[in-house]
Amino acid sequence: MNARGHIDRTVPVEGDHTRRRPEPGPIAVLPHADPVFVEAIEAAGGTVEPLSERTRGVVWLSARESSGLAAALDEHPDIHWVQLPWAGVDAFLELFKARAGEEWPLWTSAKGAYSEPVAEHALALTLATLRFIPQKSRASEWDPVRRGTSLYGRNVVIVGAGGIAQELLRLLAPFDTRVTVVRRRDAPVEGAERTVTGEHLADVLPDADVVVLAAAQSERTSGMLGEHELGLLKPSAVVVNIARGPLIDTDALVAALERGAIAGAGIDVTDPEPLPHGHPLFSAPNTVVTMHSADTPEMTRPLLAARIEHNVRAFLGDGDFIGVVDPEHGY
Known part of the structure; x- marks a missing residue:
C-alpha cells in the first residue's frame, strides 16, 4: 500500500510496463456533465458522481478552463486519471508544468480520435490550393489564364507522425505521392517514402510541392515555419496547416503569399486565433482560412465518446489507455 493506503498495481499503461495503474473509482464529468x-x-x-473526495477519475470537457481543472486537482489529490477533450493539449501546458514530477494524474487526450475528419480536411485544403480554388472562387471576372497543379506524383512533406499524419498518408496513397515525414525520431512511417528528424526540415523543403503541418504544438515546434523556411520553398509550393496556428509565423506567411514566394495556403488554424476582422491572411492570394473547422462538434462528439468509453474500461480494468499524454513533451 502507498501512503494513503491505496493498493499499488503495476501493469502496462499503453506500452509502459513500469508505471502503476490509476486507482479506479467514481468519475466526475467537468465542468458540466454532458x-x-x-x-x-x-x-x-x-x-x-459529482466531484468529491471519492473521485478517482475526471473527464474534462473544456479546452479553455484549465484553471478550473487545476483547482479540482489541488482540492482532490486522489484523482488518478484525467481525460482531456482534444487531441492537442497546448491549453494545459502550464498545468503540466505546475505538476511536473507528480505521479498522478495519468493524463489522456483525444489524440488520434479525430484523425479521419482532420486528415480529410487536410486533403481538401491541399487539393483546393493546388488547383487555385481559393483564388478562383473570389474572381469577379473571367481569367483567361488557366492555373492549377495536380496532386498526382507530387512531393509532399508532412510534419508530424501522429494519427492525423497516418490517416493522411492513407488518403494520399491513390495519388502516388512521394511523402517525406518529419518527426522527432527518424523511425520509418508506413506509407512514407522517407522519414527525417526535425533538424532536417530545411533539407526537405526545397523539393516539396505540398507542406502539411500535423504536429503538436510545443516549444520545439512553435514557429517552425518562419521566414527562412518559407523562403526555401519553391514558388509553386503550397502550405497546409491543420495542427496549431503558432507553428507558422503568420506575418512571414502573409509576406510570402503576397510576393508570390509560394503558390497558396490552406489554413485551418491561425495565430492569433480567432483571426481579427480584416486580417491580411484572409485576403492573401490563393489562400483559404477555414476557421478551425477541420473537425466540428458534430464530427467529434461520437469520436470523443468512443475514446472515453475505451479509457473508462482501461481505468476500471487492466486494459491499455489510448492517447496517454507525456506532460514533459507536451503531447
Whole structure:
C-alpha cells in the first residue's frame, strides 16, 4: 500500500510496463456533465458522481478552463486519471508544468480520435490550393489564364507522425505521392517514402510541392515555419496547416503569399486565433482560412465518446489507455 493506503498495481499503461495503474473509482464529468459522455462512461461500467473526495477519475470537457481543472486537482489529490477533450493539449501546458514530477494524474487526450475528419480536411485544403480554388472562387471576372497543379506524383512533406499524419498518408496513397515525414525520431512511417528528424526540415523543403503541418504544438515546434523556411520553398509550393496556428509565423506567411514566394495556403488554424476582422491572411492570394473547422462538434462528439468509453474500461480494468499524454513533451 502507498501512503494513503491505496493498493499499488503495476501493469502496462499503453506500452509502459513500469508505471502503476490509476486507482479506479467514481468519475466526475467537468465542468458540466454532458449526457452524451455520461452515457459513454456508464456504458463502460463506470460510475458518474459529482466531484468529491471519492473521485478517482475526471473527464474534462473544456479546452479553455484549465484553471478550473487545476483547482479540482489541488482540492482532490486522489484523482488518478484525467481525460482531456482534444487531441492537442497546448491549453494545459502550464498545468503540466505546475505538476511536473507528480505521479498522478495519468493524463489522456483525444489524440488520434479525430484523425479521419482532420486528415480529410487536410486533403481538401491541399487539393483546393493546388488547383487555385481559393483564388478562383473570389474572381469577379473571367481569367483567361488557366492555373492549377495536380496532386498526382507530387512531393509532399508532412510534419508530424501522429494519427492525423497516418490517416493522411492513407488518403494520399491513390495519388502516388512521394511523402517525406518529419518527426522527432527518424523511425520509418508506413506509407512514407522517407522519414527525417526535425533538424532536417530545411533539407526537405526545397523539393516539396505540398507542406502539411500535423504536429503538436510545443516549444520545439512553435514557429517552425518562419521566414527562412518559407523562403526555401519553391514558388509553386503550397502550405497546409491543420495542427496549431503558432507553428507558422503568420506575418512571414502573409509576406510570402503576397510576393508570390509560394503558390497558396490552406489554413485551418491561425495565430492569433480567432483571426481579427480584416486580417491580411484572409485576403492573401490563393489562400483559404477555414476557421478551425477541420473537425466540428458534430464530427467529434461520437469520436470523443468512443475514446472515453475505451479509457473508462482501461481505468476500471487492466486494459491499455489510448492517447496517454507525456506532460514533459507536451503531447
